[in-house]
Amino acid sequence: MMAADRNFFAYLDDMKIITILLPLSYHHGLSSSFSMTCDFQEHPLNIIEKRQIDNNMKYICEFSKEYSFEKQYLVTDEHGGKTELQIGAVIRTKAFDEKFYYDGDDLGVTFEEGQTRFKLWAPTATQVKIKLRPANSSFSEFVKMKREERGVWSVAVSRDLEFFQYSFLILVNQEWREAIDPYATAVTANGELGVIVRLEKTHRQRIPLPPFENPVDAIIYETHIRDLTIHPHSGVTNKGLYLGAGEHNTKGRDGGPTGLAYIKDLGVTHIEFLPFHDFAGVDELNRDKEYNWGYNPLHFNAPEGSYSTDPSAPYARIIELKQLIDQVHKLGLRVIMDVVYNHVYIRETSSFEKVVPGYYFRHNEMGLPSNGTGVGNDIASERKMVRKYIIDSIQFWLKEYHIDGFRFDLMGILDIQTMQEIRKVCDCLSPGTIILGEGWNLNTPLPVDQKAIIGNQAKMPQIAQFNDKFRDCIKGSSFNLFDKGFAFGNEHYIEAANEVITGSIGFTKEGTALFNEPIQSVNYVECHDNHTMWDKLLACLPSADDSLRMKYHRLATGIVLLSQGIPFLHSGQEFFRTKKGDGNSYRSSDEVNQLDWDRMISYKNQVEYIKGLIQVRKEFPCFRMRTAAQIRKNIQQLQLPSPLLGYWFNNDDGIILLINPSIKKQEVLLTVRDWAVLVDHENAGITTIRMLDGRDLIIEPVSINVLLKK
Template structure:
């Protein structure tokens, strides 16, 4: 026992020392009123340049950094530099470094600030929202500009972080019932010119520039480095006060470009993957891919995510193209976050956008999720079973009356775990379970990176384009599958108001006229919001829909005999400790009425014909039960 204890202690000491070294490596600027120390990890001696402004003008001072350990260079400049700007240069072009925590307009220069001055009043009392299980989360994915830019929003801070501090925005989210907001990339990205705030510009933000600074175009003054930081924190603080978690979309798999990136200008070839012939690997589909398995990038990802957690109180991360990263790095991230707060949720895309210059079996693909406890992946299985394949916008799925997808939908409803009634040989993509626990599956039917649900239904089901009632029925049916599944439910902002993007699939740089939310739809289609809200709150009120553990799902989730384009299942015997003994969920995608047999008895209907009411919509007898076409029926005894 003593030997094991000493071994464990030595391992812990080694990990601690490695963490300290990583923290020092990326602590590139340390400010005090009397002096500021600059530090850079680079292969050759850097020159430090100091500037009066964040853009333009010449450096008023140049300083040579001196060696301070292996590939580490430092310089201390006396005096109070607060409000000044800086760059490093090893001869490959000026850069704010790889870990700038504050920058000037457009991110070309680092800023010397006192981070304590960026904290809003009461920030020291801000806390992450407690989470017992990821199964309790209801995730709402939004883009800052989409959410608030349209006049119909009635929000004052249009396109800004502060829109999410407004009472109307908070009230909308709370009434809908979501408890986690997934914000699209909000670090400093390259595609929007922050110096032209009055010129309409749009991008999703998947083009990283400075990973550890909030994007300036969502702030009121990108020229003032502290402003964007404080406003981001005010947003987090307001959402936390409302009981809503904040999940940050992180894009460590690639940079805006390679040659001019901060990584390459600081430590060439240390952060990226290359093919055998020396060309950059392109598993991201963006011209470059980072190398998470290499020490600098591995440590960078860990320190960056911990920084967002500690400095900005972030509650979770969505990892873009997680399949580009290696399994070990993702597990190390999970371990490091567990040491801070185990409830921090991590999920990602379990795929890449191309072939990576790294062994496939070592990458954090969806199939590798069993090797990554505590990390979840999006389920394209349930998504495409419901609405049709990602590869063909015009091909329908279950919702369009396509048979043969029932087993894929069953797998998604069970949370992609091993379940005795799911035949994975008939599942569309995953031929074996990929989740050890249902909380490792993100259940969804639409997200930013695709057609929104309305557009997809119109594109793949001709009748839905001309029959608004059918469009709404199918929309509601799709989300019923999502929110009654045992995975972690996820929805795209605006689906609750029947959002459309005029049929644009990849709207990453489309104008506001395509991407905006039309809040007038809340008045035009009040039944849609009411159904979404009722469905979400039904899930939150009943643990049967979110058991959170595979053993409980196998014990309490029972599928009824499948019919073409009809799935039915029972959550039985007070599943998850639910007050309702048995809950029946029937999803009928056929245009016509269907019947299904359930045990005789007296049941209360809580969802039928586009209405949800936990208190009950009426009573019915068991036996042969009729389910209207393109609708869901939920009842309990």
């Protein structure tokens, strides 16, 4: 039936509830009876509610029989008008979830003896076909799929289909849609079609890594695959590509290390790459014409092609990404993957929406797609098959690519149960996998007590969250460019700073615990989002000279590295990275986003200082206490005049941490003599800079200091 032939509309909104909309222009919207026909059998509907909505009369009707999703139904009214029954809000009911939940591990493409099997979960479809096309051919063949239990469609093709391109044709609500397999692991250039590959051809041995005992032992370094290497003087051959990011022994203009070698030399433990699943925003066949961070997900289980040497070769991106990960592992470093399961690039054209329209996304009370993400759609992770998809995807990346951690973009959109199950899967498959996310409380139609947000941290004790309180009180608000934090000399933030430096666990009597344990707090003052800290300092202190800005910058970074919790650095932060004032560079030019390796050389002293602080953190366990109880037992706050902060670590290390954010020298009287200075305003490391013979210590302006008891 063509849409133009419909007299009215009818939707299945619950397993036995049908909503009918009669336009007022059609018999004034009035009908005293409706019936439903299927397989030449007519069943009356019971009208249980009627009311006018705008230019329609809305009827809520009840269907006494059991609805079969395998069949097509017509709804008829007393006037002889008719319409096909469309799948409506029923897909967002718990009954639908229970009826069609499929727990198999074989969705997508699997291989059997002499066969290639395809499975697609599409419970609302009445027909499904697979479209197959050999590589480099315009000829397509269509194979009908058979409906099986739990809404899964399946077919086995008895021949070798390696390199074949494929998609699914799905008939839902009398409309055919073509969709790429949501479980596709390989795609053509720009993700236009799925490609059948044999991943076992790309398997490799897992590279052993040094022990990793606790999340607070991590030092995370966030970067972007293109940014890391694209600079003209990066010393990298394969600039902007997976292979380039994995090159060892690259050198800059001064002969010093760049790229991956530089990151290893810096001393961090984990590299967090911005998204490298397949995303929109860059034409993979003309990658130098566009730039994108990668938060426009297209295909969650296939690597992005713009970082590959040949985006048209389906194996190239897979093999080259695995080579990058292996190269990182060979240096004893771990890889954190930035994952974007909270939304898709465009809901209407996504595989999710085409395969099961309306199921994968949240809708508000008006029935419209919600937009807590700000990009037009929110993934409904609380639904069983959405949760399954996310967990299956995490398992895939762990097993197939040997990923060591996941950073969840806008994690607050997702639900707690999904995150808890992800934690269990990671612990089972790869103990030590670090999970961190953005726990912002966003406006999505999910009960607050189910959101994976900071406010619910107690329900996710083994998942870390970005500590925006740390960021804003140490650096100043990210949403007010001119707001100065504690490290920039604003002593109004002193109590907040005291709390976050000690792990945000309610260390002070006045402090409110943001987290139960320090392993939950990701401490940062800069990331890919918003202005770099250097650009913020230029705005905050327009009349200051660079030497003062550098001191503030160094102090803020030092506080990140020596606070309780998990330190997080933005790549280039250690040499005053600038984006030329661009506060949202997600699609800006390479000139804005690239890591400037010449700037690294110019500020080599700063880099050495940050390296020294990293050494101090790794050498002395007092800076990475595992529990809130340890922090309360072993840290004693020193009584110092504002705005100084000082801490005595009275465990085996015997260390004092002193912080002076003011532009004046400050005198501190120590209770005992004989201290070795490890960190001062100019130098940092695990070797003694000088000894203190007396009890008096002059702390230089805007500095962080570490003393070791001898």
